[in-house]
Amino acid sequence: MIRMHPVNENTWILYPGDEISETVAAHVARLTQSIRASLGHCLVDIIPSYTSVLVSFDLQQADRFAIESRLKAAIDQSEALSEQTMTAREVVLPVYYGPEAALDMEHIARECQLTPEEVVRLHSEQIYRVYAIGFSPGFAYLGNTPEPLRIARKSTPRLKVPAGSLGIADNQTAIYPSQTPGGWQIIGRTPLEMIDWDSETLTRVNVGDRVRFEPVDRDTFISMGGRLDEL
Structure with a gap:
């Protein structure tokens, strides 16, 4: 279950897991890819880490509630992805x-x-x-x-x-x-x-x-x- 928390008016942090592991790292990668696709030009910065993804967005492009909705959609999309469907690098x-x-x-x-x-x-x-x-x-x-x-x-x-x-x-x-x-x-x-x-x-x-x-x-x-x- 991916958790979402607001950091300030234009930043959210999402937690795909609680421990540093290969599985959580894969979840972070999938979520990062889904957020980039979902937020598009609204995205200002995205910082994936061991167990979290920090997302900053442009309030002039979309309000906080619209971004929250897009992030939830990105979560659903990322959970539907598998390691094989991602771009392997x-x-x-x-x-x-x-x-x-x-x-x-x-x-x-x-x-x-x-x-x-x-x-x-x-x-x-x-x-x-x-x-x-x-x-x-x-x-x-x-x-x-x-x-x-x-x-x-x-x-x-x-x-x-x-x-x-x-x-x-x-x-x-x-x-x-x-x-x-x-x-x-x-x-x-x-x-x-x-x-x-x-x-x-x-x-x-x-x-x-x-x-x-x-x-x-x-x-x-x-x-x-x-x-x-x-x-």
């Missing part, structure tokens, strides 16, 4: 797991009692779901990191994490779209820009997408635009 991201990019590989391997090669294999074999975009524009939170690789965040965050870095913490993997401070354990780096100015959402990946990491060597990483001189 799997995003493949090249990742260099070499020592210049995987800043915490030695620590990760030691804490997890694995070799670096085993760490790379386990991390890149998993298919991840995008659970949320936040912290900074385009910062993607992905689950679930394989059980053998689950490790706590750093006790002291770095002041600078290079753009494109992949970090792991507990059961999640995150992608840093820009150079920012951060406390995740850095396991590799993608050469691709995570901000996509030509897309509707401005990000390369969106909530509900599936993501797979493809290991590449140093030369391929650099040829694709990757940088190793940011620290």
Whole structure:
């Protein structure tokens, strides 16, 4: 049962579930798609997250009661959708797991009692779901990191994490779209820009997408635009 609550005069928040899970993430993705279609030009912003969807609308295009009615219709439409009827999206991201990019590989391997090669294999074999975009524009939170690789965040965050870095913490993997401070354990780096100015959402990946990491060597990483001189 999807719950709806008004936040202010032009914003609603909808809750498809209460727990972070693959099932709830799929509900969030379906609901987001249905709301975009239902609200159309009335939509100002939509922010899907782990268990919720925040919706802002233009009061000059439709009043609050009309929007409420459209949101209820979007809920009905989303509940009628299945995973197969949605536009399936799997995003493949090249990742260099070499020592210049995987800043915490030695620590990760030691804490997890694995070799670096085993760490790379386990991390890149998993298919991840995008659970949320936040912290900074385009910062993607992905689950679930394989059980053998689950490790706590750093006790002291770095002041600078290079753009494109992949970090792991507990059961999640995150992608840093820009150079920012951060406390995740850095396991590799993608050469691709995570901000996509030509897309509707401005990000390369969106909530509900599936993501797979493809290991590449140093030369391929650099040829694709990757940088190793940011620290």
